Amino acid sequence: MTAITHHIPDAMLAAYASGNLAQPFALVVASHVSICDDCRAALEAHQAVGGAILEGTRAVAASPDLKASVLAQLDAPHSPAPEYRRAGPLPGPVMAALKGAPPRWKRLGMGVKQVLLSADQDGSARLLYIPPGQAVPDHGHNGLEMTLVLQGSFSDEVGRFGVGDVEIADESLDHTPIADAGDPCICLAATDAPLRFHAFVPRLLQPLFRI
Amino acid sequence: MLAVRDNRDRAAFAALFDHFAPRLKGFIMRSGASGQQAEEVVQDVMLTIWRKAEMFDPHRAQVSAWIYQIARNRQIDVARKEGRPVPEALKAEPEVEDDAAQIYALEQETTVLKQALSRLRDDQREMIEKAYLGEMTHQEISTQTGLPLGTIKSRIRLGLERLRHELKGMR
Numbered sequence: 001m002t003a004i005t006h007h008i009p010d011a012m013l014a015a016y017a018s019g020n021l022a023q024p025f026a027l028v029v030a031s032h033v034s035i036c037d038d039c040r041a042a043l044e045a046h047q048a049v050g051g052a053i054l055e056g057t058r059a060v061a062a063s064p065d066l067k068a069s070v071l072a073q074l075d076a077p078h079s080p081a082p083e084y085r086r087a088g089p090l091p092g093p094v095m096a097a098l099k100g101a102p103p104r105w106k107r108l109g110m111g112v113k114q115v116l117l118s119a120d121q122d123g124s125a126r127l128l129y130i131p132p133g134q135a136v137p138d139h140g141h142n143g144l145e146m147t148l149v150l151q152g153s154f155s156d157e158v159g160r161f162g163v164g165d166v167e168i169a170d171e172s173l174d175h176t177p178i179a180d181a182g183d184p185c186i187c188l189a190a191t192d193a194p195l196r197f198h199a200f201v202p203r204l205l206q207p208l209f210r211i
Numbered sequence: 212m213l214a215v216r217d218n219r220d221r222a223a224f225a226a227l228f229d230h231f232a233p234r235l236k237g238f239i240m241r242s243g244a245s246g247q248q249a250e251e252v253v254q255d256v257m258l259t260i261w262r263k264a265e266m267f268d269p270h271r272a273q274v275s276a277w278i279y280q281i282a283r284n285r286q287i288d289v290a291r292k293e294g295r296p297v298p299e300a301l302k303a304e305p306e307v308e309d310d311a312a313q314i315y316a317l318e319q320e321t322t323v324l325k326q327a328l329s330r331l332r333d334d335q336r337e338m339i340e341k342a343y344l345g346e347m348t349h350q351e352i353s354t355q356t357g358l359p360l361g362t363i364k365s366r367i368r369l370g371l372e373r374l375r376h377e378l379k380g381m382r
């Protein structure tokens with residue numbers, strides 16, 4: 001694996017640490033941190049600041065029975081939340097979004113496939129599968145878009161993005177990412193707004209395909 | 212915390228509760244929760260600390276940083292009613308001896324970090340607190356001029372950078 005050169009901006013790591021990042025972007029950040037030690041270290045630095053602020057917070061006395069209630073539950077049986085492990089190119093957080101199941105790809109045409117992981121008022125997250133030499137559908141953006149490469153690589157007007165790299169694009173960037181030769185490119189793409197596809201799918205169909 | 216992790220020491224856990232529960236309650240109430248809502252979160256967080264104690268790695272985090280993260284996750288899960296995406300956990304390798312020098316270095320940096328926080332102007336500190344209470348979006352954080360985020364964070368970044376290099380060697 002070549003070194004990761006496109007990382008998560010610091011403000012986004014801070015927003016993730018503090019819990020104020022839309023769910024689709026939080027999925028990208030958690031996935032990138034799973035494979036990038038630099039950003040893990042930076043995230044943990046933010047958590048250290050958060051911890052220092054927690055330490056310095058004015059204490060509010062807990063009601064007397066809270067402690068007794070917690071201590072009484074230490075031995076209570078509980079079902080831990082399932083932990084999802086990486087599967088092939090898909091990091092743990094993506095597997096968690098898939099609830100551990102293998103991705104069920106839906107064809108978009110020209111060999112391009114996708115799996116919608118989430119779509120709501122916060123935006124959407126999807127996996128994209130793009131054969132070598134194929135363009136990721138040309139799109140402009142209404143909002144912010146993050147694309148994390150999980151397998152293969154793509155290149156566009158900005159540069160080349162390999163495994164672990166994150167491209168962040170906003171309204172000002174109208175780019176055409178093309179999957180490089182080699183392995184098919186698999187990306188995790190998140191946006192906080194519906195994408196406007198120019199060419200690939202007629203705009204009227206967008207709500208239908210949830211693109 | 213290490214006594215809780217390694218010996219399942221209930222007295223040590225009770226002491227941890229006495230220290231952190233009131234701070235957690237105050238911290239969560241600052242996000243607008245009622246006292247009762249805050250206590251529900253505190254209860255969940257304290258139980259998570261007990262149940263996930265083996266995940267605590269003193270080389271990488273101070274107890275307060277680890278608890279901060281658990282508390283933020285829990286608050287978000289409660290608010291959204293769905294799990295927040297979290298990174299794959301790095302398993303602390305049980306057979307590796309604790310590296311006292313690394314733990315000490317992290318403690319030192321945390322002390323420097325707290326000093327740096329306490330030296331901030333009131334308005335700057337309020338801004339930092341807002342950011343880490345989750346009241347600022349990433350756009351607000353990145354466009355807020357005068358937010359000494361980088362300065363503050365760099366106090367602790369060095370030790371983690373060093374650790375990161377060691378982690379790379381381990382994998």
Ligand SMILES: [Zn+2]
Pocket residue numbers: 004006007008032036037038039040
């Ligand atoms: Zn990174």
